[in-house]
Amino acid sequence: MSKKNKKNKPQRTKARRPRGFEDKSADILRAETALVAAAFSVYDRYGFEPLQTPAFEYADVLGKFLPDDDRPNVGVFALQDDDEQWMALRYDHTAPLARYVAENYEALPKPYRRYQAGSVWRNEKPGPGRFREFIQCDADSVGAPGAAADAEMIMLAADVMEAAGVKTGQYVIRINNRKLLDGILESSGVPNTEAGAAQRLQVLRAIDKLDRLGEGGVADLLGAGRKDDSGDFTGGANLDVGGIKAVLGFTTASHNDRAKTLTTLENLMGNSERGQAGVIELKLIDGILEACGYSGEKALFDTSIVRGLGYYTGPVFEAELLADIKGKKGRPVRIGSVGGGGRYDDLVSRFRGQAVPATGYSFGVSRFANALSRMGLIEQKEKPPVIICVFDKSLMPEYFKMCAELREAGIRAEVFIGAGNMAKQLKYADIRGAKLAVLMGSDEMQRGEVTIKDLELGSEMAKAIEDNKEWRESRPAQSTTKRDQFVQTIQNMLR
């Protein structure tokens, strides 16, 4: 019998979300939309044009430029198409851009300057704050060989900060140059060729962990490797003691002053050709930043910034938010990086065999918006709607007419279209955070009157009045207005 019951019970699908994916609700979405719009307005003013590539690319087109992962087809969401070719969801906007430029090379203006925002997907182990789908917002200049193009990207990153409401002093753009590190490594026996590529990448990833592991941990990773607290071993870059010292010395060489850092670096690079080329590029960048008024308060040279990605070939930078809370020495403390970018001269050449130098900036929309929220810089502009309660269903046309009048006057409003009595309707208004509810029965309608309930005021008064009966009878925070004046009355009450 119990078996029979079980059989008769309909098998229901369980409503659930795949791991590592999130639903985004109103406040977050409005903040993210405003942030992207602010960035787009900067990109437009800079002369960039929007582009949207599809979610899918052929897996071989995406290539092996996965962050922190050299294995192709791992880390992406891939499936086989009807014709058995492997397609994968994009994991960033740079690889699809390289494909787009290579595919449309002849028709595109050179340089080609585009921006794009949209979801990217990473098939990785999800964790707290670590999602498998998130939105990135990018701007890139492709076919732009000089450091001036990198300087522009840095100014663009600063301008996006300010357009998002972050003031000078609340952020800093930290700039480095891969060529400097290449120079240091060359002097330490790591050749600046394809042969040294894997070792260079390991050095980059080691430096990228300075914040988390400190100099000791990074020194291990630069050398033979490191065993962490759990006993897991991570292989090292196998630099010798001199190399480790040179790299660590380099990462701590920068000062809080661009000119001073340039002098230090010029000395540090000695007779390394590549190192000196890197210094010259930074000097060019400094000249442009100075001319355009981007002082050290906005952008600094910082040799500890390397960016984890293997494909960068020149200047790299990170956009970092500083909290308003002051740390030691009265300086604002770091919230952390919300975006970054740099020069990647070899991505398009994968397809064309000819160098197509490029530079770009990318930020994580959720991460940036979340940081803005922590800094109290997000202003919710959309107010909750005015709720028109339904006393009498036969008056629906009149309720909707009143609602249309409010909307016409630019007031957010809705008629209650759910199921339920007045208590449920007022509860709905409360959940929506509505300040005002409009009530009108047929008697009132006959008299040409409308009652407006101030829910915020009512809630405050309810706390003050102890006697529930008195409360109900006195009908506080409720006022009656003429039907033909109710829009005006509501406008005044919302002010």
Next chain:
Amino acid sequence: MSKKNKKNKPQRTKARRPRGFEDKSADILRAETALVAAAFSVYDRYGFEPLQTPAFEYADVLGKFLPDDDRPNVGVFALQDDDEQWMALRYDHTAPLARYVAENYEALPKPYRRYQAGSVWRNEKPGPGRFREFIQCDADSVGAPGAAADAEMIMLAADVMEAAGVKTGQYVIRINNRKLLDGILESSGVPNTEAGAAQRLQVLRAIDKLDRLGEGGVADLLGAGRKDDSGDFTGGANLDVGGIKAVLGFTTASHNDRAKTLTTLENLMGNSERGQAGVIELKLIDGILEACGYSGEKALFDTSIVRGLGYYTGPVFEAELLADIKGKKGRPVRIGSVGGGGRYDDLVSRFRGQAVPATGYSFGVSRFANALSRMGLIEQKEKPPVIICVFDKSLMPEYFKMCAELREAGIRAEVFIGAGNMAKQLKYADIRGAKLAVLMGSDEMQRGEVTIKDLELGSEMAKAIEDNKEWRESRPAQSTTKRDQFVQTIQNMLR
């Protein structure tokens, strides 16, 4: 030897896009972004809140509500997660919404009113204008049982049209009710139960082809089936002659006047309980539309509109654009449907076992924007940038300072950061559609002067002047201004 050469040639990845996916360029994207923003502003004013669900859902959660396809896992892009559960990319925003509401039922306000725009994916055979990824923009009220909620969706659809720049008379919302057809079919022996579901769906799909096949073809599909010109046979709904006549009679019963159609339908439904319930709902809708000023010019009852989806349970509607070109009788001709919606009361109950009545509106962003473009209703607001040419690389900081001044004044501008001589730079300005180019060498800089070239004027004059030498020497359409006045001069020239 030839073999060896082949071996040495580097194997390059071919830059190509998977079939059925598109890259969207600037003009289209700007139009789509403006359209979505216009729709969102209407949704906000109506009291809806934004929601964004992830691209992936579990395949069983998406269910079998694929348009024109009852087979699960066919028509979607699906892959297995690490835990072997099947995930699929969403094919619309309605199924994920149903999952979201069921998963968060207790915490959500009731009704729950949300909007969402984003890509949806269909793993179908691509064709001209038929893509495997496209953007849909939806608004839905969940937990809203009455026809008033449907009336609101219809008004919302009309308001989105107007917000997008479409004037009254250039569009019409066509409204029908599934209950009417259910009533007709019941009288023709198709029971209004699960048993008749498959047959009802075939009837809907047959009617949906009225535009394309005409009454004869639809009559075949309502009966035994139809063989098309290529000899392919499509099975029919197997109605008898009386049933076919009744259905075709119903689909042509509406008039160009809502009140008149209501009277006709009331008579046509006879003693069908379900049919009469449908008429009462349409009357309610009519009352609200009338009260709010949505006349027959904006919204009509049209019994030929059925919507192809199986899940609709009550009022359905389509938003149709009418071209400005006049057809016979001087009436504007159809461009076609750009969106639609209706009532679906059973989608959430799949998860909860309790009825959660809902209604919504959805439009295809690309399709709508494309139609607006055909109607000449898209205005490109973003002008091409002013191009600052690079005469002398050592002046880069000064060029960028000038560029910053222009951007500060709200003028879109960029320094040429590509590679190439003056001819290439002017060619770039031309490809970008720039009206003005700024030229300054070191001599001019010393004199505090800047040259501004009017490329549009220059191009016109070039056509008029035949002698190429004379043309070059006279330097037409070129003027010199003071460095400290150049922003003002450019502002004037752009006006």
